[in-house]
Amino acid sequence: GEVEFSAAGVAAQRARVMEWARVAPGERGERGVPRAAWSALDARAELTRRADLGDFLQRLVDDEDFQADMKTPRVRPAVEEVIENFHNVQRWRDDAAVMGVLNKFRHVQRYCKEAGVRIRFEDVIVENRADADERRGRIAKIRRAADDALERAREDVLALAPMERSTWREAGGGGAEGPATERLKKLQTLAFALAAVAAVLLAMAVRALGGRGALSALGALGSSP
Numbered sequence: 001g002e003v004e005f006s007a008a009g010v011a012a013q014r015a016r017v018m019e020w021a022r023v024a025p026g027e028r029g030e031r032g033v034p035r036a037a038w039s040a041l042d043a044r045a046e047l048t049r050r051a052d053l054g055d056f057l058q059r060l061v062d063d064e065d066f067q068a069d070m071k072t073p074r075v076r077p078a079v080e081e082v083i084e085n086f087h088n089v090q091r092w093r094d095d096a097a098v099m100g101v102l103n104k105f106r107h108v109q110r111y112c113k114e115a116g117v118r119i120r121f122e123d124v125i126v127e128n129r130a131d132a133d134e135r136r137g138r139i140a141k142i143r144r145a146a147d148d149a150l151e152r153a154r155e156d157v158l159a160l161a162p163m164e165r166s167t168w169r170e171a172g173g174g175g176a177e178g179p180a181t182e183r184l185k186k187l188q189t190l191a192f193a194l195a196a197v198a199a200v201l202l203a204m205a206v207r208a209l210g211g212r213g214a215l216s217a218l219g220a221l222g223s224s225p
Helices: 002-007 010-021 034-061 064-070 075-084 086-091 096-114 129-170 179-209 212-223
Strands: none
Touching: 002 129, 010 034, 010 212, 034 064, 034 096, 034 129, 064 075, 064 179, 075 086, 075 096
């Protein structure tokens, strides 16, 4: 649990967080991933997905032949024509430049579709090498943010550990349920009972006032000073 995690060294904690990051979100509960880490792990997963996509697109960004061909006046319109309607490929099947660009772009397009992302030509075309380097720098920044999210997951679990220890002591050492646990259960039972009574009273009010008119009346009451 969180208490045992806090007793481990920093390197061991980070290794454990990496293990948690590999667990599918739907399996975290049964695999014992602390809930305190979930938010940061979700952020890390999204950042990693974006960085992986950026790395894949960077292949075309760094492909000098692709970049040069796409700047050729006849190539980009031809590729756009085929992308819009693949039957038009017959017009360009003997054009090596058009077919080369088309095959590369469609390969990336399929990858993006599987990732649930719509790709545009602007996503893979750069003006110059400085533009390509800037994109590479943005991807590296996203990678660093993903690493920071892992560290935040570790810190969030550590922040919860003192509360876990306090609850454990108050509950009587983790064996039989202590007074605090009993009080919590009684409060929860009372809350459920009050909610049920409120629901019954609301239903009676709606019937008495006449359906939708009742809801309007209740809304007016709630907004009045």
